[in-house]
Amino acid sequence: MKVTVINPHGFCAGVQKALDHAYKAKKEHPAQPIYILGNLVHNERVIGDLVKDGFIILDERKKSLSEWIDTLNKGDIFVFSAHGHDPHLDEKAASKGLVCYDATCPFVKANSTLIKRRITQGGEVIFIGQAGHAETEGTLKIDPSKVFLFEPKKSFDFSQVSAKNPLLVSQTTMGTEEMKDSVSLLKDHFPEIDVAARVCDATDKRQSAICTAPEDIDLYVVMGSKTSNNTMKLLELATAKYPKAVVLRCLDVEDLKTALVKPFKHAALISGASTGLREFEEVKDYLEKL
Ligand code: SF4
Incomplete structure (x- = not known):
């Protein structure tokens, strides 16, 4: 292949x-x-x-x-x-x-520093993230009375925020599109909001790269765990951008062997940020030998 x-x-x-x-x-x-x-x-x-x-x-x-x-x-x-x-x-x-x-x-630490500084100055923070994710849960505990979770596509109680210019920060591994939509919605409600929300470089570069695969691929393999937010965002994006290809996620080569991939002719292969080069090369070799 x-x-x-x-x-x-x-x-x-x-x-x-x-x-x-x-x-x-x-x-x-x-x-x-x-x-x-x-x-x-x-x-x-x-x-x-x-x-x-x-x-x-x-x-x-x-x-x-x-x-x-x-x-x-x-x-x-x-x-x-x-x-x-x-x-x-x-x-x-x-x-x-x-x-x-x-x-x-360091990306997570930098966000924590910004948030703590804003709270020390008497301000409030809106955090775009996913409930249950370790980064988000840790961030909310900085001060649950001053840091408010905004989950994309979910309802948000705007009245809980009293500051006119809350600081807007985000989980580092969010999808860039959902981030843009969330920032725009929050700006409508808080015109003076202070936007410091951004995904980390590793997440941003991978999300931008996903649509650089050739048009003729019939298989897209995204490597990573389902517990990895940046991997799951890559899977979502590949599925949306390549509707004619079959999009699969696998953890490693043993995981991929359980899927029927032999009939495909041209695969694109990418990994989330928590997958090592050794596992990546094993999957690449396996596909190339089919
Ligand atoms: S994906 Fe990597 S660089 Fe980005 S926040 Fe997580 S550990 Fe840091």
């Missing part, structure tokens, strides 16, 4: 940094268990590799991050995930004497 690779692909800088933090912790404390608080990155294969390498994942589906911190003891070493977290957990971990490696992505 002919395969057209869509760039960029592989880990984004934020995911690579998060992995570097985890392995740095292991190198600096070889005799101690290293705990990962929540999903370090949104990719089950990467998490599986971390488990194989001896990391202990504290699964946020079983307990909240705060409850997991309660189970750790003075001197224990843990890593915060790339997506950000409730800032009160930093104080909690410090007061327990835990050793923290903070793998929060």
Whole structure:
């Protein structure tokens, strides 16, 4: 099968940094268990590799991050995930004497800094995001009485915001189109709104690249986990832009082997930001040999 690779692909800088933090912790404390608080990155294969390498994942589906911190003891070493977290957990971990490696992505950190500054100045913040996503949940906890969640295509209670010029910030992995629509709607209600909402570079570049695939493709493979917001946005966009192609998502080559792809002639291949180059090359080789 002919395969057209869509760039960029592989880990984004934020995911690579998060992995570097985890392995740095292991190198600096070889005799101690290293705990990962929540999903370090949104990719089950990467998490599986971390488990194989001896990391202990504290699964946020079983307990909240705060409850997991309660189970750790003075001197224990843990890593915060790339997506950000409730800032009160930093104080909690410090007061327990835990050793923290903070793998929060710089894009997420930059948003938190802006939000905290606005709140300190007495202002309010509207955050465009998805309920339940780690980045959004962590951001809302900065100050639930001052940070209001706006979910695209969902109803929003405008009366809860008292500021004339709230600061507008967004989850870093939103779809660029839904962001534009949301910003425009919010500007109608708050003409003086201070717009600092933007998706991160890795998300923006991948979303722009998705429609650079050749017109004659009959298969579009998007690699990534369904827990990865930027992967799911790529899937949505590929489906909308290439209606004549079959659009599939897979985590890795074993996952792709469960789909019937042999009859296709020309595939485009892209990955979300939490998929590594090794997994990407394995899928590319598999498709090319069909
Ligand atoms: S997708 Fe963007 S926000 Fe998320 S880790 Fe990568 S660079 Fe950071």
